[in-house]
Amino acid sequence: MIKRLTALEKIRVLLFGLLLCLASAEVFAQSASPFSLNESPLPAPTGFVNDFVGVLDAGTKQQLEARIKELKEKTNPQVELAVAIVGTTGERPIFDYSLAVARGWKIGSKEDDNPSALLFIAIEDRKYFTHVSKDLEDELPDGLVGQLQRQNLVPAFKQQNYAKGISDTIEAYISTIEAKQSGVAPAAEPTPQQRGRRSSGSSCNFMTCLIILFVLLII
Numbered sequence: 759m760i761k762r763l764t765a766l767e768k769i770r771v772l773l774f775g776l777l778l779c780l781a782s783a784e785v786f787a788q789s790a791s792p793f794s795l796n797e798s799p800l801p802a803p804t805g806f807v808n809d810f811v812g813v814l815d816a817g818t819k820q821q822l823e824a825r826i827k828e829l830k831e832k833t834n835p836q837v838e839l840a841v842a843i844v845g846t847t848g849e850r851p852i853f854d855y856s857l858a859v860a861r862g863w864k865i866g867s868k869e870d871d872n873p874s875a876l877l878f879i880a881i882e883d884r885k886y887f888t889h890v891s892k893d894l895e896d897e898l899p900d901g902l903v904g905q906l907q908r909q910n911l912v913p914a915f916k917q918q919n920y921a922k923g924i925s926d927t928i929e930a931y932i933s934t935i936e937a938k939q940s941g942v943a944p945a946a947e948p949t950p951q952q953r954g955r956r957s958s959g960s961s962c963n964f965m966t967c968l969i970i971l972f973v974l975l976i977i
Contacts, residue, residue: 793850798862800842807841811881814843818921822928829932837894837935838874840865841924846882853887855880860889868892877927881920886911897938898931906930 793799800810806826807819814822826839840863847855856878860866866876866889873894879886886907890898910930914923 793854793858795854795858796861798859799855800844800859800862803840803842803863803865806839809841809843811843811845813881813920814924815921818925822925825928825932829935833873833935833939835873835893837897838865838872839877839928839931840874841877841879841928843879843881843920843924845880847880847885852878852880852883852885856887856889865889866891873897875931877924877931879920879924884915886915894935897935902934903931906934 800808805823807814807822809819822841830836830838842856842859842863856876857867859878860876861869863876864870864872865874867874868889868891870891871893873891875888875890875894875898877886877888888898888903888907890900890903907927910926911923914920914926
């Protein structure tokens with residue numbers, strides 16, 4: 759025989775069910791909460807170069823640290839570069855993840871009032887991004903940053919030579935900053951179109967010489 763619930767017992771059951779639903783909703787809300795762009799998902803930096811996956815050998819890391827430190831000490835206002843290397847950003851886009859690191863570390867963030875840049879690399883994701891603060895945009899505009907990454911980072915990374923790619927990219931950033939702050943324009947790499955025009959021009963000059971030589975022989 760099924761026992762009928764009293765009115766008080768029914769109220770208790772309803773309250774328990776309501777509390778259970780509220781608790782479940784709270785857990786779901788926390789798990790679905792957006793990723794904070796103002797707090798770094800990584801620990802505080804221990805230097806200019808922070809390799810969380812161990813792709814850099816000790817010698818390369820030491821050279822990078824020394825080179826970035828040298829740049830900071832010789833510039834006024836001081837320019838600070840930083841490198842962060844992780845395995846993956848998970849389901850978060852690399853832009854959002856690296857932006858949170860830049861803001862949390864106060865390096866390369868548009869909100870910070872200091873000339874700085876953060877080179878962020880996710881090795882397993884095969885992705886990278888450089889955040890440049892507003893006070894360094896004259897020296898490192900977005901278009902130039904992308905060009906330097908394609909010239910230095912991408913070729914080395916395709917060969918899994920991460921140390922070379924990172925070192926060459928940081929050196930390119932530093933050389934560009936030093937050249938622009940000293941008033942000397944850095945030498946630009948010729949584009950494929952420019953190379954093509956040069957090759958075409960050379961071919962035309964060669965053909966012109968052959969025609970002139972042929973005419974002289976006939977005469």
